[in-house]
Amino acid sequence: MNYFRYTTLLLLFIFLSDTSLPAQSFDLPTSNWGISFGNSKNFTGLRFNFRDHWVDEITGVNLTLWKSYENEHAVVKGISFGILPEAGYLYGLNLGLGGPAAEYEMSGLSIGILGAGSGRDVNGVAIGGLGIGSGENIAGITIGGLGVGSGGDVTGLALGGLGVGSGGKMTGVFFGGLGVGSSGDLNGISFGGLGVGAGGDLKGIHAGLLGAGTGNDMTGIFLAGLGAGAGGNVTGIACALGGVGGGNSLTGVAIAGLGAGSGGRLTGLTIAGLGAGAPDVRGVIIGGLGTGGVQVRGVALSAAHFRIEDEGELKGFAASAFNYIKGKQTGVVIGLFNYAHQLHGVQIGVLNYVRDNPGITKILPLVNAHF
Numbered sequence: 001m002n003y004f005r006y007t008t009l010l011l012l013f014i015f016l017s018d019t020s021l022p023a024q025s026f027d028l029p030t031s032n033w034g035i036s037f038g039n040s041k042n043f044t045g046l047r048f049n050f051r052d053h054w055v056d057e058i059t060g061v062n063l064t065l066w067k068s069y070e071n072e073h074a075v076v077k078g079i080s081f082g083i084l085p086e087a088g089y090l091y092g093l094n095l096g097l098g099g100p101a102a103e104y105e106m107s108g109l110s111i112g113i114l115g116a117g118s119g120r121d122v123n124g125v126a127i128g129g130l131g132i133g134s135g136e137n138i139a140g141i142t143i144g145g146l147g148v149g150s151g152g153d154v155t156g157l158a159l160g161g162l163g164v165g166s167g168g169k170m171t172g173v174f175f176g177g178l179g180v181g182s183s184g185d186l187n188g189i190s191f192g193g194l195g196v197g198a199g200g201d202l203k204g205i206h207a208g209l210l211g212a213g214t215g216n217d218m219t220g221i222f223l224a225g226l227g228a229g230a231g232g233n234v235t236g237i238a239c240a241l242g243g244v245g246g247g248n249s250l251t252g253v254a255i256a257g258l259g260a261g262s263g264g265r266l267t268g269l270t271i272a273g274l275g276a277g278a279p280d281v282r283g284v285i286i287g288g289l290g291t292g293g294v295q296v297r298g299v300a301l302s303a304a305h306f307r308i309e310d311e312g313e314l315k316g317f318a319a320s321a322f323n324y325i326k327g328k329q330t331g332v333v334i335g336l337f338n339y340a341h342q343l344h345g346v347q348i349g350v351l352n353y354v355r356d357n358p359g360i361t362k363i364l365p366l367v368n369a370h371f
Helices: 002-015
Strands: 025-029 033-038 042-049 057-064 075-082 086-096 101-112 115-118 121-128 131-134 138-144 147-150 154-160 163-166 170-176 179-182 186-192 195-198 202-208 211-214 218-224 227-230 233-240 243-246 249-256 259-262 265-272 275-287 290-302 305-319 322-354 363-370
Touching: 025 042, 086 115, 115 121, 121 131, 131 138, 138 147, 147 154, 154 163, 163 170, 170 179, 179 186, 179 202, 186 195, 195 202, 202 211, 211 218, 218 227, 227 233, 249 275, 259 265
Parallel strands: 033 042, 042 057, 057 075, 075 086, 086 101, 101 121, 115 131, 121 138, 131 147, 138 154, 147 163, 154 170, 163 179, 170 186, 179 195, 186 202, 195 211, 202 218, 211 227, 218 233, 227 243, 233 249, 243 259, 249 265, 259 275, 265 275, 275 290, 290 305, 305 322
Antiparallel strands: 025 033, 101 115, 233 243, 243 249, 249 259, 322 363
């Protein structure tokens, strides 16, 4: 009885002792494997310790009750469990009532009631009640109650109650209750409750209740409540209740509740509730109130107004109440009043005016033509 009592007291003393002593443990059957109580440095098997300190490598099952101290180079392989299990490297199954944390890398299945994170990389499956964080890269499946964030790249599937973000590029499938954002490229499928954005290119299928956009190029399918746009080129299908725009070009199918346009070229099919246009239009543009450009090659339809700017040209067909071409018309226009500087085609309307036509052919009812 006395032997059992003394042994129990000894184990409690070792287990809860001050961890300023780097190696202090009671091990069975050897100091390297079996069962360990205390701060063993290198051990394989079942290990119990209050607080890890200056540990080298543990393989097996490691139970630590409290946050480690000066343990940033430790390697733990197997199962890590405790309130705040920490090490330099955590490989395997990492469970924390607060959250598992690694100084450099965490791989495997990591679950934290509050969160989980690594100073460098998180690989595998990581689930945090509040969030998942990484100083560098995240790869695998990550779920954060509030959010998932990385200072580097994010690859795989990431779900964040509020948001998912990266200081590098993101590739995979991402869902953020408020938003999804990347400082670099964002490739794959993403949905942001408010919006989706990238500092680099945006490629794939992306949807935001408010908006989707990037400072560079967008390629793929984009759905946005207010607007979708890029500072560079937009290629693919873009739909927004507000507007759709490309700083350089808009190519493909664009559907906007208000307006759609480009600072450069507009190519494909563009439909906008209010208006659509670009300096260079190639394809079909439909605007509820107005359409226009400088060089328009194709078809332009609107209820109220079609306009070609100074020295521009229409090559194709246009129809609106008022067709105002301050350049050359090559093709056919239909409207109530049609105006052109030069005509190489046909105007059909109540009144048709061609500035450069001679004599009475400048202004004619119903039809005006010049070839």
